[in-house]
Amino acid sequence: MTALLEARNVSKTFGAGLFNKKHTVALQSASLTLSDERPSITAIAGESGSGKTTLARILLGITQPTSGDILYKGQALSKLDRATWKTFRREVQAVFQDPFEVYNPFYNVDHVLTTPISKFYPNAGHAETRQIMEDALRSVGLRPEETLGRYPHQLSGGQRQRIMVARALLLKPRIIVADEPVSMVDASLRATILESLLNVHKQFNISLIYITHDLTTAYQLSENIMMMYQGAVVETGDVDLVIKQSQHPYTQLLVDSIPLPNPKLQWGQRDFTQRTQSNGAGPNLGCRFADRCPHVMSICREKLPPLYQTDERRSVACYLYKDAPVAEVAVAA
Amino acid sequence: MTDVLRVQDLRVHYHTPSGPVRAVEGVTFSLKKGERLGLVGESGSGKSTTVLALLRMLKDPAKIEGGQVLLDDVDLLTLSDAEMRAARFARIALIPQGAMNSLNPVMRIKNQLGDTIKYHNGNLGRSEMTAKIQKLLESVGLDKGVADMYPHELSGGMKQRVCIAMGISLQPAVILADEPTSALDVVVQRQVMETLGKAQEEIGASLILVGHDMGLMAQFVHKIGVMYAGKLVEVGPVNDIFEEPLHPYTQLLIASLPSLEGKGVFKGIPGITPSLLNPPPGCAFHPRCPKVMDQCKVKAPVFQEVRPGRWVSCHLY
Numbered sequence: 320m321t322a323l324l325e326a327r328n329v330s331k332t333f334g335a336g337l338f339n340k341k342h343t344v345a346l347q348s349a350s351l352t353l354s355d356e357r358p359s360i361t362a363i364a365g366e367s368g369s370g371k372t373t374l375a376r377i378l379l380g381i382t383q384p385t386s387g388d389i390l391y392k393g394q395a396l397s398k399l400d401r402a403t404w405k406t407f408r409r410e411v412q413a414v415f416q417d418p419f420e421v422y423n424p425f426y427n428v429d430h431v432l433t434t435p436i437s438k439f440y441p442n443a444g445h446a447e448t449r450q451i452m453e454d455a456l457r458s459v460g461l462r463p464e465e466t467l468g469r470y471p472h473q474l475s476g477g478q479r480q481r482i483m484v485a486r487a488l489l490l491k492p493r494i495i496v497a498d499e500p501v502s503m504v505d506a507s508l509r510a511t512i513l514e515s516l517l518n519v520h521k522q523f524n525i526s527l528i529y530i531t532h533d534l535t536t537a538y539q540l541s542e543n544i545m546m547m548y549q550g551a552v553v554e555t556g557d558v559d560l561v562i563k564q565s566q567h568p569y570t571q572l573l574v575d576s577i578p579l580p581n582p583k584l585q586w587g588q589r590d591f592t593q594r595t596q597s598n599g600a601g602p603n604l605g606c607r608f609a610d611r612c613p614h615v616m617s618i619c620r621e622k623l624p625p626l627y628q629t630d631e632r633r634s635v636a637c638y639l640y641k642d643a644p645v646a647e648v649a650v651a652a
Numbered sequence: 653m654t655d656v657l658r659v660q661d662l663r664v665h666y667h668t669p670s671g672p673v674r675a676v677e678g679v680t681f682s683l684k685k686g687e688r689l690g691l692v693g694e695s696g697s698g699k700s701t702t703v704l705a706l707l708r709m710l711k712d713p714a715k716i717e718g719g720q721v722l723l724d725d726v727d728l729l730t731l732s733d734a735e736m737r738a739a740r741f742a743r744i745a746l747i748p749q750g751a752m753n754s755l756n757p758v759m760r761i762k763n764q765l766g767d768t769i770k771y772h773n774g775n776l777g778r779s780e781m782t783a784k785i786q787k788l789l790e791s792v793g794l795d796k797g798v799a800d801m802y803p804h805e806l807s808g809g810m811k812q813r814v815c816i817a818m819g820i821s822l823q824p825a826v827i828l829a830d831e832p833t834s835a836l837d838v839v840v841q842r843q844v845m846e847t848l849g850k851a852q853e854e855i856g857a858s859l860i861l862v863g864h865d866m867g868l869m870a871q872f873v874h875k876i877g878v879m880y881a882g883k884l885v886e887v888g889p890v891n892d893i894f895e896e897p898l899h900p901y902t903q904l905l906i907a908s909l910p911s912l913e914g915k916g917v918f919k920g921i922p923g924i925t926p927s928l929l930n931p932p933p934g935c936a937f938h939p940r941c942p943k944v945m946d947q948c949k950v951k952a953p954v955f956q957e958v959r960p961g962r963w964v965s966c967h968l969y
Contacts, residue, residue, distance in 0.1 A: 366837035475924050505694045506864045510908040511920030532837065535867075535910040539918070562912065576842040578867035580909040582890045586842055586871050 321393040323355040323526065324378065324411065324494055329387035331373050346370040346377070347550045347623070348387065353494065353526050355392070360520055360527040362537035362558065365547035366573075371530050374547070375498045378528065379413050409439050412487035416499040418479035422471035428479075429467055431486050439490055455485040458522065459515040477508030484515055488523070495519070496528045501536065513540055534577055538562045546570050549607040552626065556633025566635045569608045606637070614639055656858045657683040657706075657744075657826050662719035664698075664705050667712075673928045675701045675714065677882040680955060681963075683826065688852070688859045690869040690890070692905075693879035694925055699862045700749075702879070703828045706860075707746055708736050723826065742772050745824040747815050747848070749831040754815060755803040761789075761814055762799035768821055788817045791854065792847050809840035816848050823855045830862045845872055866909050870894060878902050881926050881936035884955060887963040898964045900941045935967070943968060 328348040349370070353359060363371045376382040377389060380396050389396040391407050399407060415421055422431065432452045436443055443451065453463040459481045471479060480500060487495050497516060501509040513536060520527050531537050537544055538558055545555040546567065554567040565571045578586070605620040606612070612619065618638050626634040627643040634646035664676035676698045683689055691699045704710050706721050708728060721728040723743060731739065740746075748754045756764055762785050769776065769784065776784065786796040792813040803811055812832055819827055829848065833841040849872065852859050861873055869876055870890060877887045878901065886899040897903045904921045923940035926932050932939055938948040947967055955965040 366839065478924070506866065507694055507905060507908055507921040509920075510910070510918040511922075513910075514918035514920060517918065533910075534838075535912060538912055539910050539915050572839055576838040577912070578838075578842070578865060578871045580867040580870045580894065580906070580911055582870045582894055586846075 321355060322352045322390065323392060324351075324353045325390040326351040326374070326378060327388045327390065329374070329377055329384040329389065331370075331377060331382065332385045344550050345373040346384075349374055349545075349547075349552050351378075351545065353528075358520060358524045358526045359543065360517075360529060360541040362529045362531060362541035362544040363547065364531055364534055364537045364544055366532055368549060369547040370550040371532075371547050372498055373550075375413075375496050375528065375530050379411060379496055380407065409490045410493040412490060412492040412495050414480070414483045414487055414495060414497040414500045417503055418476050418483060419471075419503070421483060422479065424471055427468055427470050428474065428482055431482065432489060435486065435489055451489060452485075455488045456482070458488060458519065459485045460511065460518075461485065475508070476504045477511060480504055480508075480512050481515055484512070484519065488519060488525075491523070492525060494526045494528065496530070498530045499532070500529075502532070509536065516540070534562060534573060535579075546573070551607050551623065552636060553608065554633070554635045554637075555626065556630065560630060560633045566629060566633070566640060567608075567637050568612045568614055568639075572611075654685065655682040656685050656687075656724065658720070658722040659702075659706065660720040660722070662702065662705060662721065663717040664701050664710065664714055665717050666714045668929070670929055674882050674931065675928060676705060678955070679719075679879075679882075679884050681877055681884060681887055683858045683860065685825075685858055686853070686856055687875060688849075688861060688873040690873035690876045691860060691862045691879060692864055692866060692869060692876060694864065696925055696928070697879040698882040698928075699879050700830055703746070703830050703860065703862055706826075706828060707740060707744060709740075709746070738772070741768055741819075741824060742822045743824055744826045744828065745819040745822070747812075747819040747827065747829040747832050750835055755811055757803050759802075760799070761801055761803070761806075765789075765799075765814070765818055765821060768818055772822055784821075788821055789814075791820070791851055792817045793843075807840075808836055809844055812836065812844050813847055816844070816851055820851045820855055820857070824857055827852055827857050827859045828862070829859060831864075832861075833868070834863065834865075841868070866905065878905065881931055882928055883936065883965065884963070885937065885965050889961055892962060898958065898962060898969065899937075899966050900943050900968075901937050904942075935965075 326349060328350055329346060330348050331346040332342050332344050334343045363374060365371045373382065377384050394403065433448060436448050436451055452467065456463045456466055461478065461481055466482065501512050504512065516527060517540060519525055529537065529540055541558050543556060544558045544561050546553050546561060548569050554561050554570045561570060562574055565574050605622060606624050609615050609619040616638060624636045624638050626636045626646040627640045628634045628646040629640045629643045660680050662676055662679045666673040666675055679702055691702065693699045705716055716729060728736065728739065765785050765788060766781055785799050789796055789798055794810060794813050832848065833844050836844060863869065873890055875887065876890050876893045877884050878899065880901050886902045893902060894906060897906050907919050908921055921940060926936055934950050935948045935953050938944045941948065945967060953965045953967045955963060957963050958969040
């Protein structure tokens, strides 16, 4: 079975600039597989600086990994010929975080929709272009007659973000990579955007990669989740297992810190370490979480733990589970 | 218990070339000693404007058009500018949104904290001032070495704690916190909120937390005020609001919250926020309301106490 999109041990190191001699390891051998047969929703979750956006940009082919490979239908991205690269560009689409910055305020919103159409369907006439745009807008729950021809400032953040989902849809992609699509819109509108993403997945069989720092929406939307901390994957697998029965101390800490919208479930069920976040400047030898971990052992500071397969559908990078076999593939979605 | 803060019929308009924008229109609430009130609402609902109006820190084109802000029976809106300056921080303090941008990048933390204290308490001796600043930093869980640092040497969570330290430095009666953790990660957010709660309880202040994160509200406040289009539409104890929201907007808001129960069901609130320049007649929520009646379209509902402690502005009650 060839995977549709596969990341094989990708790493990315930034830095060593003119003034700053330190390297920043933004991503450390992350692996991810999206199946070609069954569309899936995978969440990549972590705090700021966890490397989730770097991974997204590498998956989209915007950023080159320092090592490792991205395979699209079995071919390495770096070695694609022009025609296949164009197919990849069409079939893997992105929705970005900020629905305010992606628009040029001088063009009306039709512009972001017509540009990809003229690039990928050069033969489409005026009427056909209009039809494609209207269909895409309707499938994200927008009324074309109220949307087309308007300028970005005349639309709300939620509407703009849904137009971005529509834009991604236009080209009938196989995969949509959504990088924090709801973090800049109001709470009441978040649900509508996530709903349109879910509909798109169900209706058009598109696989989603949902990048977020919000574990509640990740839980609601996805089947699989990859938890990241300072560039390393700490826990990955079935979302129910990872969130509801977390094994990695970091995942446990995060799940425990979610402010649940229920006054009866208060914070502080679990012991909470008060350590401030380390800034990643220390030696990168051991587990990144060792400084904050309540269960830290001496081995944690010596060697980065591999992913242990603790469950059929979940693996954890923590020496607490070192009796389990080392995992072969990270996420097999 | 007596009310520390009573806000009555507060109205703030932004005077724009296209006419007045009614950002805050008749907001009334009260706050008891030690109580924590959460103000929630979408962006543009007037929650931040309300907070800035309480401090009289609004800038042109915003103007307070009327109402009363009674802090221990003194109307802040009638004070002279000098009197108001003396009251800020000492009686009513602000912890701003985005701590990243509210500290002066070229001043050491101790000088920034010292500025506030100096203005209100006059010059303390050097050792007295150092001791006071160290105690303040310790009370928000920071190392005393932070006093000699510059803001860029601190993480976001640490900067926010410095702002909390500044807010409590003069032991105000009321603390206003405007989305104090919106830029922070969840783990740090929890630490900062716990620090804020502890500091507030220590000095016995009342607190208003502004935000749109209902989860954070559920964890932190005692009472919730829901704002929509410049008006308070519902006020009540936090447990009651989550268990049995009365206003249709609050009901939709609570139903739209993601939680760790129930998967793959998303319920958004249909429609968009009305323009405050030209608000719909009657109840401002009627175009989006699932329970809309004829009178909602013509007559604005009155904000009234429908049950003990539960205030709602809706024709259903």
